[in-house]
Amino acid sequence: AHQSCQWGYDSDNGPEHWHKYYPIAKGENQSPIEINSKEVQHDPSLPPWFVGYDPGAAKTILNNGRTCRVVFDDTFDRSVLRGGPLPGTFRLRQFHFHWGSSDDHGSEHIVDGVKYAAELHMVHWNPKYSNFAEALKQADGVAVVGVFLKVGKTPKPEMKRILEEIDNIKTKGKEAPFSNFDPSILFPKSRDYWTYHGSFTTPPCEECITWILLREPIEVSPDQMAKLRSLSINAETEPVCPMVDNWRPPQPRHFRMVRASFQ
Numbered sequence: 001a002h003q004s005c006q007w008g009y010d011s012d013n014g015p016e017h018w019h020k021y022y023p024i025a026k027g028e029n030q031s032p033i034e035i036n037s038k039e040v041q042h043d044p045s046l047p048p049w050f051v052g053y054d055p056g057a058a059k060t061i062l063n064n065g066r067t068c069r070v071v072f073d074d075t076f077d078r079s080v081l082r083g084g085p086l087p088g089t090f091r092l093r094q095f096h097f098h099w100g101s102s103d104d105h106g107s108e109h110i111v112d113g114v115k116y117a118a119e120l121h122m123v124h125w126n127p128k129y130s131n132f133a134e135a136l137k138q139a140d141g142v143a144v145v146g147v148f149l150k151v152g153k154t155p156k157p158e159m160k161r162i163l164e165e166i167d168n169i170k171t172k173g174k175e176a177p178f179s180n181f182d183p184s185i186l187f188p189k190s191r192d193y194w195t196y197h198g199s200f201t202t203p204p205c206e207e208c209i210t211w212i213l214l215r216e217p218i219e220v221s222p223d224q225m226a227k228l229r230s231l232s233i234n235a236e237t238e239p240v241c242p243m244v245d246n247w248r249p250p251q252p253r254h255f256r257m258v259r260a261s262f263q
């Protein structure tokens with residue numbers, strides 16, 4: 001089949017290959033990046049960010065063969081993100097995760113050398129553009145709130161509903177209803193964040209994302225991580241291939257400034 005629809009995270013279709021069909025993958029505004037606290041600039045003028053999510057906007061949970069994604073109704077300003085570095089309100093479209101094959105790695109962004117077990121991406125788009133496909137062609141088209149997942153002793157109760165659905169979406173293409181869920185319950189206590197301009201961490205790697213990375217990780221249990229790793233990338237009829245290590249390594253920062261909302 002056409003290679004471009006077969007990108008993945010293996011040695012023969014992984015991040016080192018993506019540029020062949022998505023040349024922007026070698027661009028100067030790629031994500032993820034390494035965050036080095038010493039090079040970050042505290043910007044006291046950065047406002048706080050806010051979300052107003054309607055639990056009724058949650059629709060389905062999906063295994064797309066690369067991640068576990070929860071999709072929301074984004075046909076109007078129903079669940080929105082605003083403030084922080086953003087111009088206006090952005091509509092919540094979906095959230096998904098990236099994780100490792102063991103607890104000591106899996107996040108995409110790395111903070112002062114620390115790799116977290118996983119990274120949650122809450123994806124929003126700028127409704128000044130007619131749709132998501134249009135928005136991803138614009139530098140101010142998409143805003144992603146990134147949340148690090150750290151493994152500790154206590155499970156994160158707010159993750160339970162997502163992980164309970166995993167058994168219904170084990171293989172690629174499986175989808176299940178997922179309703180009445182306000183994803184802001186997944187956020188940590190602190191609203192402190194780093195922000196910089198970057199890209200999708202997956203093809204098409206478009207450089208359309210204002211990243212808002214939360215400093216405080218949320219804590220999940222080893223069993224909760226194991227549940228996430230029980231997803232498969234294969235379809236039901238194919239040999240089992242675990243969905244793990246679906247993260248892109250850090251990309252060159254080039255001349256980009258990372259700003260911090262905190263001292």
Ligand SMILES: O[B-]1(O)OCc2ccccc21
Pocket residue numbers: 121123144199200201202203
């Ligand atoms: O590349 B990503 O995983 O990170 C940001 C994003 C947004 C929408 C789909 C996939 C992604």
Ligand SMILES: [Zn+2]
Pocket residue numbers: 096097098121201
């Ligand atoms: Zn992502």
